[in-house]
Amino acid sequence: MKKFVARGFCFAAIGLALLCLLNFFYVRTNGYKSLDGVYKLNALPENIQVMNLGSSHGEFGLDYSGIVGLTGFNFGLRGQSPYLDLQVLKKFSPKLYDGCVVIIPVSCFSFIQDKDYDRQHILYYGILDYGAIPNHSPMEYVKFKLLPILSASFNAKYLVKDKKTVDWDLFAGVGPDEEFYKLNGMYYFDLYVP
Amino acid sequence: MLLTTYKFAAFFFIIVVAYFVTPPRFRWIVLLAGSYYFFAVGGKPQYIPLILLSTAVTYYCGLRMGAKERRSGRGPLLALSILVNLGLLFFFKYLTIFGVNMDSLLSHMKIFGAAGEAGFLIPLGISFYTLQTLSYLIDVYRGDIEPERHFGYLALYVCFFPTLLAGPIERGSHLLPQLHGHYRFEYDRVTYAIKLFAWGLFLKIVVADRLAIFVNQVYGDVRKFRGLPLLLATIFFAVQLYSDFAGYTNMTRGCAMILGYDLLENFDKPYFSKNVREFWRRWHISLTSWLRDYLYIPLGGNQVSRWRVYVNVFIVFVLSGLWHGASWTFVLWGALHGLYYLVYMAVTQITASRRSEEAERREGRILTACKIVFTFILVDLAWVFFRANSVSDALYVFRNMFAFGWSDLSHFFTSYFQGYGTYLLVILFLFVVGLIGLRGSIIKRIGTLPIYVRWAIYYAFLFTMLIFAVTTTNQFIYAQF
Numbered sequence: 001m002k003k004f005v006a007r008g009f010c011f012a013a014i015g016l017a018l019l020c021l022l023n024f025f026y027v028r029t030n031g032y033k034s035l036d037g038v039y040k041l042n043a044l045p046e047n048i049q050v051m052n053l054g055s056s057h058g059e060f061g062l063d064y065s066g067i068v069g070l071t072g073f074n075f076g077l078r079g080q081s082p083y084l085d086l087q088v089l090k091k092f093s094p095k096l097y098d099g100c101v102v103i104i105p106v107s108c109f110s111f112i113q114d115k116d117y118d119r120q121h122i123l124y125y126g127i128l129d130y131g132a133i134p135n136h137s138p139m140e141y142v143k144f145k146l147l148p149i150l151s152a153s154f155n156a157k158y159l160v161k162d163k164k165t166v167d168w169d170l171f172a173g174v175g176p177d178e179e180f181y182k183l184n185g186m187y188y189f190d191l192y193v194p
Numbered sequence: 195m196l197l198t199t200y201k202f203a204a205f206f207f208i209i210v211v212a213y214f215v216t217p218p219r220f221r222w223i224v225l226l227a228g229s230y231y232f233f234a235v236g237g238k239p240q241y242i243p244l245i246l247l248s249t250a251v252t253y254y255c256g257l258r259m260g261a262k263e264r265r266s267g268r269g270p271l272l273a274l275s276i277l278v279n280l281g282l283l284f285f286f287k288y289l290t291i292f293g294v295n296m297d298s299l300l301s302h303m304k305i306f307g308a309a310g311e312a313g314f315l316i317p318l319g320i321s322f323y324t325l326q327t328l329s330y331l332i333d334v335y336r337g338d339i340e341p342e343r344h345f346g347y348l349a350l351y352v353c354f355f356p357t358l359l360a361g362p363i364e365r366g367s368h369l370l371p372q373l374h375g376h377y378r379f380e381y382d383r384v385t386y387a388i389k390l391f392a393w394g395l396f397l398k399i400v401v402a403d404r405l406a407i408f409v410n411q412v413y414g415d416v417r418k419f420r421g422l423p424l425l426l427a428t429i430f431f432a433v434q435l436y437s438d439f440a441g442y443t444n445m446t447r448g449c450a451m452i453l454g455y456d457l458l459e460n461f462d463k464p465y466f467s468k469n470v471r472e473f474w475r476r477w478h479i480s481l482t483s484w485l486r487d488y489l490y491i492p493l494g495g496n497q498v499s500r501w502r503v504y505v506n507v508f509i510v511f512v513l514s515g516l517w518h519g520a521s522w523t524f525v526l527w528g529a530l531h532g533l534y535y536l537v538y539m540a541v542t543q544i545t546a547s548r549r550s551e552e553a554e555r556r557e558g559r560i561l562t563a564c565k566i567v568f569t570f571i572l573v574d575l576a577w578v579f580f581r582a583n584s585v586s587d588a589l590y591v592f593r594n595m596f597a598f599g600w601s602d603l604s605h606f607f608t609s610y611f612q613g614y615g616t617y618l619l620v621i622l623f624l625f626v627v628g629l630i631g632l633r634g635s636i637i638k639r640i641g642t643l644p645i646y647v648r649w650a651i652y653y654a655f656l657f658t659m660l661i662f663a664v665t666t667t668n669q670f671i672y673a674q675f
Contacts, residue, residue: 001379015653022657139200149661154616156661 031158054105218376237318260341377454387451394444403664421598
């Protein structure tokens with residue numbers, strides 16, 4: 001029993017150290033930074049004058065980059081529900097200019113996401129505080145915030161061959177359903193029309 | 195309670211600690227309490243009286259049969275116990291095939307609340323523990339084993355939590371003596387068991403659940419697909435099912451081994467079989483041997499006329515299909531395998547005079563590989579019935595799975611190969627492991643390597659599992675039977 005406990009402890013300690021090391025390298029890859037929201041919301045400008053929330057409709061439908069003299073930022077994220085809109089707004093309100101215009105795009109998905117898109121909340125462990133995330137759990141916190149390598153799946157390939165720059169891929173780091181649709185050249189949202 | 199969850203890990207840790215700190219003669223209480231908790235949490239607590247009834251009838255009839263000197267006196271008791279146990283199985287599993295709405299029936303009987311509130315659910319592991327009780331009763335009837343006199347040990351035999359969910363279907367002669375044994379915490383045994391459990395977990399959460407993503411999407415609505423996706427999903431399902439069930443078996447055997455018990459093997463690299471008969475010697479061994487000993491042999495076995503043997507074989511396969519579920523798809527799956535088996539028997543009877551066993555042993559590798567591939571194709575085609583939601587879906591798959599041309603193939607290799615490649619890589623890995631495993635247990639062979647090599651392999655394996663595991667929890671396929 002003593003031998004088992006001693007060896008088990010050593011195995012676990014070395015394993016944890018190796019895992020932390022692997023995680024250290026993973027979070028520094030451009031591939032990881034390109035995942036949903038991880039990079040985007042960590043590079044916010046100060047004094048934002050106009051912003052939008054919303055799901056992918058807002059995200060893809062609005063672009064402030066061509067407007068000179070106006071600091072705008074697109075907070076839209078895939079699967080963002082009205083509840084998460086509010087949490088994002090609360091979290092980032094210190095970055096907003098007094099009298100900032102907030103655009104809230106609404107789509108038919110907005111009203112079903114809280115109920116049906118219960119797995120979308122995992123995207124927000126890197127963005128919001130733990131308590132603000134609906135359906136949060138300690139295991140998910142470890143997996144998506146403390147040690148994101150555990151949720152990397154095939155994105156772990158970036159440890160071997162990284163992206164040259166940080167960009168954003170709609171399907172990167174998504175769940176199994178989306179993986180399937182990507183595989184078959186189908187568009188994910190087509191299958192969720194209520 | 196799924197074996198792949200943290201909840202089960204916590205449950206099992208408590209059981210192991212409680213088991214080894216308890217004096218050996220009281221350990222059955224720990225295991226029995228744990229098993230009933232597992233049964234209640236994994237299924238519905240309302241069904242505990244059901245398994246108790248089954249156990250009580252089995253215990254009483256077993257004891258009474260043991261007290262009778264002559265076999266003829268045991269007959270009525272055997273009939274009564276079989277009637278009760280099979281009656282419960284029939285009531286909960288097969289009444290639906292006659293169109294009875296179990297939800298409303300059970301709510302009417304006050305087993306659940308309002309109709310549909312709880313949703314009908316078959317009692318956890320009923321298909322498996324019923325076969326275990328029957329084998330015990332028939333063995334006592336035949337005089338092959340002595341009846342168990344301790345109610346606690348018999349109750350544990352019926353609902354031992356590692357075997358409860360989906361087997362292996364144990365025998366009284368194998369498990370009951372072990373339950374009476376006293377086991378110490380042995381380093382070598384426990385570490386081997388942990389490795390066995392880890393390999394099972396890998397098969398389930400990395401291989402089976404990943405392939406399930408593809409298979410479930412295609413077989414969930416087959417009519418959305420045509421050609422290559424149907425074919426690939428059918429091939430993937432064969433690997434998924436094996437990984438799921440073999441993974442589960444390794445996990446349960448690992449759990450039991452930590453406690454000191456050795457459960458029956460259920461698989462022996464079935465997809466390396468050279469013919470259908472060999473496949474059934476290697477696939478779900480505990481069920482196949484059960485059907486052989488308690489159904490095929492009592493029907494006359496091969497001691498009757500040739501035509502009667504054919505009929506017996508066919509009956510066994512159809513009933514095997516029906517055991518899997520109250521659905522025509524399972525019956526057809528069993529019947530198709532019965533047909534394969536009969537054709538194989540007929541062909542070997544014709545060619546037996548021409549080919550000696552020695553000649554068969556000396557056959558070339560290419561011929562062996564061809565036989566393995568051919569057997570896999572036959573088995574995989576039968577899996578279509580097993581997996582399809584209905585007979586019409588299965589027929590649709592058969593009609594359309596080969597409806598693709600060269601352009602589809604080239605499109606597959608150029609556009610989609612990268613995506614499918616991950617699935618194919620997983621299958622290739624499993625194939626290589628299977629090939630290496632043909633020469634003996636890989637776990638034991640790794641155990642002979644120097645510690646730094648061994649631990650490097652363990653870490654690589656562990657990290658692969660942690661990183662590539664599919665996060666959505668899927669029930670084991672056989673646990674639904």
